[in-house]
Structures are given as structure tokens and as C-alpha cells.
Amino acid sequence: MTTSTASRAARSAGFNVTGAALAVLFLFPLVWSGWSSVKGQPGSAQSSGFGFGNYRYLASYGEGVVTYLVNSTAVTAMTVAGTLLVSALGGYGFARFSFPGKNLLFLATLAILMVPYATILIPLYVLLDRLGLQNSLVGLSLVFIMFQLPFALFMMRNSFEAVPRELEEAALVDGCSTFTALRRVLLRAVRPGLVTVALFAFLASWNDFFAPLILISDASKFTMPVAVYSMQQRSFGAIDYGALEAGVVVMALPCLLAFLLLQRHYVRGFMTGALRG
Amino acid sequence: MSAISTRPREQAAPRRPAPRIRPPWWRSRGLKGIGYTLPTALVVIVLFLVPLALVFWMSLNRWPLLGSPTLNAPDNYTRIQDNPLFVDSILFTLKYTVLVTIMLLVIAFGLALLVQERRPGVGFFRTTYLLPSGVGFAAAALLFYGLYSNEIGPLDGILRGIGLIDEPIAWTGTPNTALFSTIALVIWRFAGFQMLILLTGLQSIPLELYEAARVDGASRWQAFRRITVPLMRPTLALLLVLSITGSLLAFDQFFILTQGQPDNSTITMVMVIYREAFFRFNLGSAAALSVVVLIVLVALNVLQLRILRHDRTESEPS
Numbered sequence: 001m002t003t004s005t006a007s008r009a010a011r012s013a014g015f016n017v018t019g020a021a022l023a024v025l026f027l028f029p030l031v032w033s034g035w036s037s038v039k040g041q042p043g044s045a046q047s048s049g050f051g052f053g054n055y056r057y058l059a060s061y062g063e064g065v066v067t068y069l070v071n072s073t074a075v076t077a078m079t080v081a082g083t084l085l086v087s088a089l090g091g092y093g094f095a096r097f098s099f100p101g102k103n104l105l106f107l108a109t110l111a112i113l114m115v116p117y118a119t120i121l122i123p124l125y126v127l128l129d130r131l132g133l134q135n136s137l138v139g140l141s142l143v144f145i146m147f148q149l150p151f152a153l154f155m156m157r158n159s160f161e162a163v164p165r166e167l168e169e170a171a172l173v174d175g176c177s178t179f180t181a182l183r184r185v186l187l188r189a190v191r192p193g194l195v196t197v198a199l200f201a202f203l204a205s206w207n208d209f210f211a212p213l214i215l216i217s218d219a220s221k222f223t224m225p226v227a228v229y230s231m232q233q234r235s236f237g238a239i240d241y242g243a244l245e246a247g248v249v250v251m252a253l254p255c256l257l258a259f260l261l262l263q264r265h266y267v268r269g270f271m272t273g274a275l276r277g
Numbered sequence: 278m279s280a281i282s283t284r285p286r287e288q289a290a291p292r293r294p295a296p297r298i299r300p301p302w303w304r305s306r307g308l309k310g311i312g313y314t315l316p317t318a319l320v321v322i323v324l325f326l327v328p329l330a331l332v333f334w335m336s337l338n339r340w341p342l343l344g345s346p347t348l349n350a351p352d353n354y355t356r357i358q359d360n361p362l363f364v365d366s367i368l369f370t371l372k373y374t375v376l377v378t379i380m381l382l383v384i385a386f387g388l389a390l391l392v393q394e395r396r397p398g399v400g401f402f403r404t405t406y407l408l409p410s411g412v413g414f415a416a417a418a419l420l421f422y423g424l425y426s427n428e429i430g431p432l433d434g435i436l437r438g439i440g441l442i443d444e445p446i447a448w449t450g451t452p453n454t455a456l457f458s459t460i461a462l463v464i465w466r467f468a469g470f471q472m473l474i475l476l477t478g479l480q481s482i483p484l485e486l487y488e489a490a491r492v493d494g495a496s497r498w499q500a501f502r503r504i505t506v507p508l509m510r511p512t513l514a515l516l517l518v519l520s521i522t523g524s525l526l527a528f529d530q531f532f533i534l535t536q537g538q539p540d541n542s543t544i545t546m547v548m549v550i551y552r553e554a555f556f557r558f559n560l561g562s563a564a565a566l567s568v569v570v571l572i573v574l575v576a577l578n579v580l581q582l583r584i585l586r587h588d589r590t591e592s593e594p595s
Contacts, residue, residue, distance in 0.1 A: 016398060019391060023405040029465060030408065032431055033420045041429055090317035097310025106441045108321050114575055115329065117528050119567035122554055123331035124324065126340075128336065146324040153317060178309055178420060207413025209529050213557070225415040229533060232419060241429035244419060251416040259411030266411075267473060 030252070037246040054246040061243065063220045063229060065250065068227040071137060072206055075223055078141035079205035083148045087197055088190075090149075091156025096168070105257055112150045120216050128215065128222050135218045143215065144205040152197045156270065159193030160186065196269040199262050203255055224251045306505050332564045340561035342554070353565035362541065363549045363566060370545045375526035377460050381520060382513070384464055385471035392472070393558075403476075407469035414466060421462045425449055425534070452542035455535045457541070463530055471516055476514030477503070504522035514585040518578065525574060547571055 038050050058065045072098040093099075094106060112120075124143055125134070133139030162184060187194070209225040216222060222230065228247035232239060259266060336349035392403050409417065421492060424430050427449035433445040449455040482505065490500045506513075528547040531537060537544040550570070554563035 011282075012396075015391065015396070019398060019402040021390070022391075023402055024471070025333045026405050026409060026465065027440065029420055029424055030412070032424065036423065036431075086316040086320055089313045093310045093313030093317075097306050097313065099307040099310035102310065102314075102498055105318055105321065108326065109317060112321070112325050114578055115325075116547070116570050116574055118526070118528070118550045119332055119571045120328050122550070122560060122563050122567055123328035123335060125346065125554075126286055126335065127328055127331060127562065129363060142320075142324060146320050149320055181433070188320070202414070209413070209533075210414035214551075216424070221516070225413060228419055232422060232533070237425075239428075239579065241423045245423050245429075248416050248420045248423070252420075255411045255413060255416075256408065259294065260404075 023036045030256075031244045033248050034175065037242060037249050039242070042244045054184060054240075054242040055250075056241045057240065058246045058250065062227060063222070065227075065247075067248070068222055068224050071221055072223040072240060075137050075141050075144070075212075076202055078138065078207045079144040079148065079277055082141060082145040083152050083201040084194060084198055086145060086149065087152035088182075088187065088194065088249075089152050091158075091160050091190075091193075092186065094153070094157040095160030096178075106153075110150050112146065117147075121211060125214055135216055135221060137216075138155045139213055140215050140223075141205070143211055144201070147211075148197075148201045148242055150202060151200060155193050155197050156190065159190040163189045181224075192265065192268070194263065196265040199265050200269055202258060206255060207251070254258065284555070294443065317379055335561055335564035338561045340559070340564065342558035342560060349561070353562045354569075356562065357565065357569065360549070360553075360562075362544060364522040364548075365548045366546045368545045369543065370525055370527065373456065373527060373545070374521055376456070377524050378517065378520045380460060381464055381467060381471060381592065382516060385468045386462075386475055388468060389475035389479055393476065394582075403472075406472055409466050409468075410470045410473075414529045415533060418462060418464045418530050421458070421465075422534055425458055434463050449535050450539060453537060455539060455543050459530050459534050463535060467533055471520075474516060475509070475512060478509050482508050510518070511585065514581070518581050518585070521581070522574065522578065525577075526570075 019059065037054050038052060038266060039055075040050060062068075094102065121143075126133050128136070128139040128143075131139070134201065167185055168178075168181050171185045172178065206226060208223075212223045212226045213229075216226065219227075219230070223249070228244065228251060231247060232244055239246070289456045335346070336353050338346040338350040340346040369569070388406055388567050392406070393401050412420070424432065427433065427445055427447075430448070431450065433442070436446070440543045447454060448458045474590040484507075486504050487500055490504060495503070500563060526547055527545045528551070531543050531545050532548055532551075537548060546566070549572070552562050553566060
């Protein structure tokens with residue numbers, strides 16, 4: 001009896017020590033980047049003491065951090081809105097209607113997951129140019145919507161399928177069109193799915209680096225990741241690390257906040273994804 | 278919930294018109310379905326299927342960044358073997374993929390086992406391990422770029438402080454340290470995400486199995502080997518597919534953190550494609566490389582899915 005409680009106490013202590021040590025390892029880089037963005041460092045805008053010199057430098061870097069933040073926000077807003085619109089309509093269509101080519105279209109959408117990013121971005125660079133969308137934040141958002149579509153459509157189709165048919169039939173019998181039923185009744189029922197889709201679209205479009213690197217060449221249209229990357233590239237041998245970490249903080253903070261607030265939806269999104277296989 | 282779903286039906290039944298009139302064709306359900314999925318179809322066709330066809334066509338042409346393309350098939354493909362950078366990048370990408378996939382999976386599995394049981398503090402630990410997944414990958418790479426720098430990075434100071442090293446370490450200075458420093462970044466960024474998927478798998482194993490094993494006198498290690506690992510095979514397979522695919526297409530981490538250095542020792546396949554297109558301005562050749570990567574990846578995915586499905590049918594009857 002005493003040995004088993006003793007071993008349980010030892011195991012509990014072992015758990016806490018291991019867990020806490022790992023927590024320190026995982027939190028350390030985040031805490032360090034915040035710390036080093038305000039700590040003075042010779043050769044950076046904040047050369048000594050503590051303060052927001054690095055952030056002031058960032059504010060006036062290149063086209064000004066505000067420009068990049070506005071670009072990132074615009075792309076993210078368009079991507080989230082577009083993904084929600086396309087996947088809500090499409091998810092409803094796939095869950096409730098049968099039509100010729102349904103399975104083919106669904107498979108073609110899922111096939112987006114199979115194709116490497118680079119393979120599709122090289123021709124998209126040429127194609128968007130022909131469509132007059134080269135160097136355009138709208139073009140970039142369209143590309144992000146396409147990349148989000150497999151997950152978003154899958155998520156929304158499952159959400160609509162989980163809604164009892166009676167809910168919608170009542171509205172239809174009352175004389176609503178299917179679209180009114182969708183807008184008035186069903187969208188409320190699938191709200192958790194919409195939040196998950198929006199969260200994933202937000203995280204992906206705010207953070208993506210490769211697509212804007214290829215599709216955007218005009219510095220005044222850079223999104224945050226490319227702008228901070230250009231800061232790392234600009235001056236050979238004399239990189240302002242303090243300002244770099246300030247840029248990282250500005251990029252990461254909105255995501256970490258959204259992540260902490262909506263963690264439940266993030267976890268559920270992965271569970272849906274994990275059940276896919 | 279049941280109150281909502283049953284009541285309308287009782288109300289609705291009497292109101293329905295007795296003879297069913299066939300709706301006119303423009304009101305048919307099939308057409309409505311097409312209407313609702315039209316935006317999806319447009320996005321998939323214009324932004325995915327057309328570019329996919331275009332990349333094959335581009336790979337058959339000399340396609341400069343500026344100027345008009347001319348047909349030159351199959352030069353873009355035959356010249357691949359003369360591109361030593363690409364050949365080297367295949368070997369490096371494979372090496373990275375094997376190392377990172379194994380290390381990531383082992384560490385994530387450890388984390389999942391650690392935070393599997395509900396007890397005080399578990400929620401906090403789970404959230405901390407998952408938190409890096411909320412940081413963008415490019416942002417994480419830039420963060421670690423500072424972390425590993427000898428100018429501002431804290432690692433040398435800490436390690437010297439606890440007496441582990443005497444001299445500063447060139448974290449990204451030699452081919453090996455550059456590779457493992459990058460792997461550390463990837464583990465930091467993705468271990469929590471893999472832990473989450475493993476947790477959902479672990480939670481679907483019935484607890485009775487473990488109790489029965491304990492009654493039969495099985496040790497913890499035996500229970501892990503005979504119950505946990507076999508029942509987790511579908512989850513592990515899914516993570517393998519995700520990790521292998523993601524690692525073969527690695528770009529951000531090396532492009533930002535090591536920039537292919539030192540001595541071009543950390544260049545991945547996608548980095549060569551990027552360089553071919555936007556430094557050597559040869560989109561045709563980049564397209565040919567992309568097609569090769571695409572074919573390899575699709576073949577690999579089909580193979581992995583087939584193995585996964587085979588495993589499932591084998592393990593299901595028990």
C-alpha cells in the first residue's frame with residue numbers, strides 16, 4: 001500500500017518535472033524573441049537598455065510596416081471571406097444535392113492536396129500574368145482560396161451532413177427557397193464548422209511565405225512574411241537582428257492570440273482531418 | 278436537439294400538397310446542386326486544373342521569364358541529369374526527410390504519451406506544446422535565424438553558463454549543424470501538431486484493453502508494444518504520409534534559415550525549382566523539374582495509401 005502510493009507520487013513528480021522542462025523548451029524561443037525585440041543590442045535601432053526602438057525602426061522600414069500589415073490584412077480578409085463563401089455554398093451542394101459530375105468534382109478538389117506547392121505556383125505565375133492579376137493581392141488571395149478549398153470543402157460538407165434534414169425541410173415546406181433556407185436556418189447550424197474553416201484560412205494566408213514570394217514582386221505589395229524576410233536579406237553581414245525579432249513578434253502575435261482563443265476549433269479541425277485517412 | 282428535429286415534421290405533414298407536381302426543370306434539385314457547387318468548380322478548374330495542364334505544356338517549351346515560349350521537347354527533361362544541383366538536392370532532401378520524419382514522430386509520440394492521461398497540469402502542457410503550431414512557419418524560421426546567430430543568439434551563452442561547451446558553436450556553419458539546427462526548428466514547430474493527432478488516436482483505444490492486459494500481468498512496455506502500437510497504426514500511417522510529403526517539399530525552413538549554405542549543402546528540390554525559375558529565368562526547365570517532383574510524389578502517396586489500406590484490412594477482423 002505505502003509502496004504503491006510512494007511510486008505514484010514519484011511518477012507524478014516525474015510527470016511534472018518532465019512536462020515542465022519540455023514546456024520551458026517549447027516556450028523559450030517565443031519568450032526570447034519578445035525579449036530580444038525590446039532589449040538593447042549594439043548595431044540595432046535599440047542600441048542599449050530596453051525600449052521600442054526596434055519597433056520604431058520597423059515602422060519606417062521599406063514602405064513602412066503599416067503598408068505590409070495592411071497588405072497582409074487585406075489578403076487574409078479576402079481569403080477568409082472567399083473561402084467561407086465558396087466552401088459554404090459548395091459544402092451545402094455536396095451534402096444535400098446530387099448532380100452529374102459530383103464525385104468527379106469532389107475528387108478533383110481533394111487532388112489539390114496531392115500536388116506540390118511549387119508545381120502549381122510556377123504555372124500560376126504565368127496564368128495570373130495573362131489574367132492581369134500578376135503582382136496583385138486579389139490574385140494572391142484567389143490562390144490561397146484554392147489551397148484552402150480541399151480542407152474547407154471537406155469540413156463544410158461534413159458539417160452540413162451532420163445537420164438533421166428536418167430542419168431544412170420545414171423551411172422549404174414553409175415556402176423558402178433552398179438559398180433562403182441555407183441563409184436563415186442552416187448557416188447558424190454549421191457555425192462551428194465555419195469558425196474552424198475561417199481560423200485555418202486566416203492562419204494559412206497570414207503566414208504563407210512561398211506564394212507571395214513568387215507571385216508578388218512589387219515591394220509596396222509585400223505581405224508581412226516576405227517583408228520581414230527582405231529585411232533579413234537586405235544588408236549583407238549587418239543584419240539588424242533586433243528589428244528582425246520585432247518583425248517576428250508583429251507577425252506571430254495575432255496568430256497566437258487567435259490560436260489561444262479558438263484552440264477548441266483548431267483541435268476539432270485536425271480531428272476531422274485526421275479521420276480522413 | 279430532438280425537439281427541434283421532430284416538431285417541424287409533424288407540422289409539415291398536413292400542409293404538403295396531396296398530388297406531387299414535378300417541379301419545372303430550372304427548379305430541379307440537380308441544377309440547384311450544380312449552382313451551389315459552381316464557385317467550387319470555377320476555382321478548381323481555373324486555379325488548379327488549368328495550371329496543372331499548363332505546367333505540363335510549359336515543361337515541353339523553352340519558356341523564358343520574359344519573351345515568348347518556343348517548343349523544345351524533350352530538352353527540359355533530358356537536361357535534368359546535367360543539373361548537378363538538382364541531383365544533389367534529391368539526395369539531401371531524402372536524407373532530411375528520413376531524419377526529420379523519424380525524429381519528429383518519436384518525439385511527438387513521447388509528448389502524446391506524456392499528456393495522454395487527464396490530471397492536473399495536463400491542459401497547460403498540451404497548450405504549450407501546441408503553441409508553436411500557431412506561429413507561421415516562415416516567422417518561426419526567422420525567429421530561429423536570430424536564435425542561432427552568434428551576434429544575438431542566447432544559446433552559446435546558456436550552454437557555456439552550464440558548462441557544456443567552451444567555444445561558441447556555429448549553429449548553421451557546417452553541413453551537419455545546419456541540417457540538425459533546421460530539424461530542431463521543424464520539431465519545435467510541428468511536434469505539438471503531431472502530438473494532437475496522436476492524442477486523438479490514443480483516446481480511441483478502449484481502456485478495457487489496458488486493464489485486461491494488466492490483469493494478465495503485462496508490463497507497461499508490453500502493453501505499449503502489443504496494444505498501443507498496433508492500434509495506432511492507422512494514425513501513425515497518416516502522420517507518416519503527411520510528414521514525408523511535407524519534408525520532400527521542404528522550402529521555407531532551408532530557404533530562410535540556412536539559405537542553402539554552407540557550400541550549397543542544404544539545398545532542397547523545391548529550392549532548385551525556385552532558383553531555376555526566378556534566378557536563371559528558365560520557367561520551362563523549372564516546370565519539367567516540378568513535373569518530376571509531382572510524379573514522384575503522387576506515386577509515393579499511392580504506394581503509401583495502398584500499404585495503409587492493406588494494413589487496415591489485415592488488422593480489422595481481430
